[in-house]
Amino acid sequence: MELRHLRYFVATAEAGTVSGAAARLHLTQPGLSRQLRQLERDLGVSLFDRSTSRLELSTTGRALLPQARDLLLRADALKVAASFHAVGRLERLTIGAPTVTLTDVVAPFIATLAPDDPTTDVLGADGLSPADTLRQGADLAVGTIPASAPFHEMPLAVLPVWAYVPADHP
Numbered sequence: 001m002e003l004r005h006l007r008y009f010v011a012t013a014e015a016g017t018v019s020g021a022a023a024r025l026h027l028t029q030p031g032l033s034r035q036l037r038q039l040e041r042d043l044g045v046s047l048f049d050r051s052t053s054r055l056e057l058s059t060t061g062r063a064l065l066p067q068a069r070d071l072l073l074r075a076d077a078l079k080v081a082a083s084f085h086a087v088g089r090l091e092r093l094t095i096g097a098p099t100v101t102l103t104d105v106v107a108p109f110i111a112t113l114a115p116d117d118p119t120t121d122v123l124g125a126d127g128l129s130p131a132d133t134l135r136q137g138a139d140l141a142v143g144t145i146p147a148s149a150p151f152h153e154m155p156l157a158v159l160p161v162w163a164y165v166p167a168d169h170p
Contacts, residue, residue, distance in 0.1 A: 003075050005039035006068045008032055009047060013057055013065050030052060089118070096123035096130075104122030105156075 008025065012032070015021040022032040040047055055066065068129035084091040094108050100124050110120050112163045125133040130141035131151050 001039065001042040002046035003072065005035055005042070006072055007040055009036050009061075010065065010068050010072060011034060012048075012055070016050045016055070019057055040044065084118075089138070090120055093118040093119065093140065094123055094138045095127075095140045095142065096125040096133035096136065098126050099124055101142050 004022075008021065009028075011025055012018055012021040015024060018032055019029045025032065027035075036047070043064075045060045045064075046058050047064065049056045049058045049061075058098070061065070081091045095110075097106055102110040102124065106122060110122075113120060123133065123136060123138045125138070125141065126142070128136070129145060130143040130147045130153070133141035133143070134147075134151060141151075142156065143148070
């Protein structure tokens with residue numbers, strides 16, 4: 001099965017006719033018909049009911065159409081992700097941290113990101129070590145304790161934190 005065959009299937013279902021889909025796809029009608037039959041052979045099912053004068057989706061075709069669309073969307077997302085990785089960039093970044101750190105440190109950072117920066121997700125990691133946060137799927141963990149091997153750490157900032165007591169407190 002080839003992705004282009006799935007694209008042809010979706011286009012034909014949306015156009016309602018092979019000739020209409022062929023025009024949209026810049027293919028000949030006989031060539032598109034052959035490609036659709038090949039997809040049906042590859043899948044082992046009939047996607048269209050050819051018993052009427054008009055080409056209609058079969059029950060199986062109607063059932064498989066949403067999956068074909070989803071697969072094509074995922075294939076397109078894979079291409080986008082690959083293009084980001086090809087130039088050393090991430091498409092998506094998941095940052096894990098305790099709730100207070102997400103609110104006070106991570107959220108203001110995310111607010112500064114530009115539209116071409118990675119889409120950022122957050123992962124609440126209350127009670128988790130940075131290593132456990134990374135194991136749960138975060139790309140970056142922010143915490144207060146050093147991580148152990150095989151993870152690497154880097155200090156982000158020295159935060160100005162003071163403790164206060166009344167002047168007469170022992």
